[in-house]
Amino acid sequence: MSEKARVAALKTSPETVIQDYAALLNMFGYKRLFSPKDEIILKLNLSWTRYYPASSSQPWQLEGVLRTLLNDGFVRDNMYPVENRTVVTDPHKGARLNRWTPVLERFGMKFISLTDVEWVTYEFKTPLLQLPKIFPEGIEIPKLFIGKKIIHLPTVKTHGHSTTTGAIKNAFGGLLKEVRHYGHEFIHEVLVDLLLMEREIHPSILAVVDGTVCGDGAGPRTMRPVVGNYILASDDQVAVDAVAAKLMGFEPLSIDYLRMAHEMGLGQADLRFIDVIGDDIGDVDFHFSVGKSFVIWGDQMLRKGALKFLKRIALHSPLWIWAPIASNIYHDALWYPFIGRRRLKQFMQTTWGRLLQKY
Numbered sequence: 001m002s003e004k005a006r007v008a009a010l011k012t013s014p015e016t017v018i019q020d021y022a023a024l025l026n027m028f029g030y031k032r033l034f035s036p037k038d039e040i041i042l043k044l045n046l047s048w049t050r051y052y053p054a055s056s057s058q059p060w061q062l063e064g065v066l067r068t069l070l071n072d073g074f075v076r077d078n079m080y081p082v083e084n085r086t087v088v089t090d091p092h093k094g095a096r097l098n099r100w101t102p103v104l105e106r107f108g109m110k111f112i113s114l115t116d117v118e119w120v121t122y123e124f125k126t127p128l129l130q131l132p133k134i135f136p137e138g139i140e141i142p143k144l145f146i147g148k149k150i151i152h153l154p155t156v157k158t159h160g161h162s163t164t165t166g167a168i169k170n171a172f173g174g175l176l177k178e179v180r181h182y183g184h185e186f187i188h189e190v191l192v193d194l195l196l197m198e199r200e201i202h203p204s205i206l207a208v209v210d211g212t213v214c215g216d217g218a219g220p221r222t223m224r225p226v227v228g229n230y231i232l233a234s235d236d237q238v239a240v241d242a243v244a245a246k247l248m249g250f251e252p253l254s255i256d257y258l259r260m261a262h263e264m265g266l267g268q269a270d271l272r273f274i275d276v277i278g279d280d281i282g283d284v285d286f287h288f289s290v291g292k293s294f295v296i297w298g299d300q301m302l303r304k305g306a307l308k309f310l311k312r313i314a315l316h317s318p319l320w321i322w323a324p325i326a327s328n329i330y331h332d333a334l335w336y337p338f339i340g341r342r343r344l345k346q347f348m349q350t351t352w353g354r355l356l357q358k359y
Contacts, residue, residue: 022068030233043082051344054215058155213352
């Protein structure tokens with residue numbers, strides 16, 4: 001794909017981040033995509049029920065976007081802040097622990113868990129690569145999403161399954177039910193499918209990506225938090241994920257889902273054809289590397305590694321319940337107490353950590 005894409009990028013700080021989100025949205029020209037009477041899905045990102053830096057949407061990210069929309073006359077009752085559950089996350093508890101709830105209450109809004117809305121089987125006209133094989137009985141999506149515009153609120157971080165995660169993968173938690181982990185075996189094809197699906201059901205799509213604090217290493221949970229001080233926005237999910245990958249130190253076209261989406265004309269992943277407006281990020285390189293947590297390593301061993309012969313009984317039978325139990329034990333009873341708590345304590349001493357305490 002050789003068409004030019006636009007990505008807005010701003011350097012920010014805890015003292016100016018709310019105003020900077022307004023500046024970012026207006027610099028990109030978000031009103032070309034949205035008008036005040038539109039119904040808009042605000043798709044949050046919850047990778048862990050507990051708060052851990054960069055793992056989930058930041059409260060100031062949500063506040064900055066909401067405050068901008070409301071100040072510009074958008075209708076409170078026409079905006080739907082949503083997130084889904086997984087087999088290892090609790091969306092209502094996660095909204096509280098990640099400080100989304102107090103932000104929403106400040107604006108007279110309520111968080112919507114996608115477990116509480118109607119899901120319908122949707123017949124996609126667009127040929128998909130992998131999801132129809134994973135869900136042969138039909139792909140269910142939230143009825144709430146159909147025909148509505150959407151704003152994605154991901155963060156800049158690595159992911160053990162897909163190298164990076166951001167705007168594109170944020171739809172993974174919106175358009176697929178809690179058993180979406182079945183898609184991990186074919187994650188790059190599934191992410192391309194999500195792009196195709198979103199194009200069919202959403203009239204406009206905008207990604208507003210928080211890179212104030214980024215995640216390096218074995219994402220999306222067991223990461224090393226790194227202060228990045230950047231925020232991004234684009235209506236091209238491929239382009240904004242490519243720019244985020246560049247910030248982290250990855251070549252976007254070396255990441256399969258970005259390359260595939262680029263080759264299929266679903267967005268721009270070639271940095272030569274992306275106009276970055278705002279602050280210059282040409283020399284920014286966080287030198288991140290992607291790792292695999294014990295849970296993701298085990299998942300990949302079962303799905304496509306040496307333990308594949310156990311896949312059906314371990315992941316597709318009534319015995320599958322062991323997997324989320326093992327994940328919770330590893331993340332919450334082992335990794336967080338012995339590693340994560342110390343990293344969170346260090347983060348809380350930063351200026352972003354002090355801002356978090358105000359929420």
